[in-house]
Amino acid sequence: MENTESYLSDRDIMAILRAADEIIARGGRSLLAKILKGSKDKKVLELGLDQCPVYGYFRHETLKNILKKVDWMIDYDFLDIEYVGKLPMIVFTERGWEIHKDQYTDELLQEWEEWLEKGIQNPDMTYLKERDRGMIVLLLEKIGETRDKRFIPYLKEWEKVDYKKVKAKIRQVIQMIESDEPLDHEAIHVRQMAIKEALQGEEPGDLRLKCWDCGKRFTFSIDEQRFFKQKGYSYPKRCKSCRGRRKNWV
Numbered sequence: 001m002e003n004t005e006s007y008l009s010d011r012d013i014m015a016i017l018r019a020a021d022e023i024i025a026r027g028g029r030s031l032l033a034k035i036l037k038g039s040k041d042k043k044v045l046e047l048g049l050d051q052c053p054v055y056g057y058f059r060h061e062t063l064k065n066i067l068k069k070v071d072w073m074i075d076y077d078f079l080d081i082e083y084v085g086k087l088p089m090i091v092f093t094e095r096g097w098e099i100h101k102d103q104y105t106d107e108l109l110q111e112w113e114e115w116l117e118k119g120i121q122n123p124d125m126t127y128l129k130e131r132d133r134g135m136i137v138l139l140l141e142k143i144g145e146t147r148d149k150r151f152i153p154y155l156k157e158w159e160k161v162d163y164k165k166v167k168a169k170i171r172q173v174i175q176m177i178e179s180d181e182p183l184d185h186e187a188i189h190v191r192q193m194a195i196k197e198a199l200q201g202e203e204p205g206d207l208r209l210k211c212w213d214c215g216k217r218f219t220f221s222i223d224e225q226r227f228f229k230q231k232g233y234s235y236p237k238r239c240k241s242c243r244g245r246r247k248n249w250v
């Protein structure tokens with residue numbers, strides 16, 4: 001599938017996901033748009049969101065336009081809205097996380113490279129504890145793929161502070177680097193293709209749902225889907241006329 005119909009480029013999608021990472025389950029659409037705008041809004045500054053690498057990514061655009069992009073991300077299933085109490089908060093969809101996990105682990109690996117350049121010897125590795133397991137595994141894979149022996153001391157520091165399962169994985173990676181095992185190019189390729197595929201989102205369309213009462217199919221349009229998502233409602237179980245009839249009973 002081609003991405004030519006899309007309104008946002010891969011780079012834009014990744015930037016919005018990067019900004020979203022700062023506020024997952026604690027901020028909504030407008031806060032996300034403000035980060036991307038580079039807003040000096042009080043809340044943005046209080047939360048230190050001006051430190052985010054994509055702060056001001058869309059600085060030349062209006063907030064309204066940026067919000068449209070955020071909503072596109074929700075329509076195309078890169079982001080979702082989840083209610084925390086009464087507040088609609090931004091969360092990753094599985095697909096959005098798949099893409100973001102890849103760029104985020106690159107960012108972490110880059111940080112390790114900067115430590116090497118600066119000659120940092122004993123970095124505090126506790127920041128990697130209790131993180132998403134899939135992300136940690138991917139990070140370790142990428143560290144292993146560098147086959148860079150200078151990372152071994154960092155890996156050993158990390159091994160000291162993390163849990164059993166992660167320790168085992170870290171030791172595997174150390175061994176892989178020490179023995180200079182040949183790279184598994186096939187696995188790397190498969191992983192990269194999966195990210196590409198995730199970026200080429202499927203265009204959202206109307207859904208045909210089956211009514212629980214009359215059993216007929218009814219259309220649940222894109223606009224209705226968007227409205228339901230923003231309100232935090234689950235998808236309707238009944239067609240409009242059955243819904244109307246139920247209301248009249250009460």
Ligand SMILES: [Zn+2]
Pocket residue numbers: 211212213214215216238239240241242243
């Ligand atoms: Zn019905």
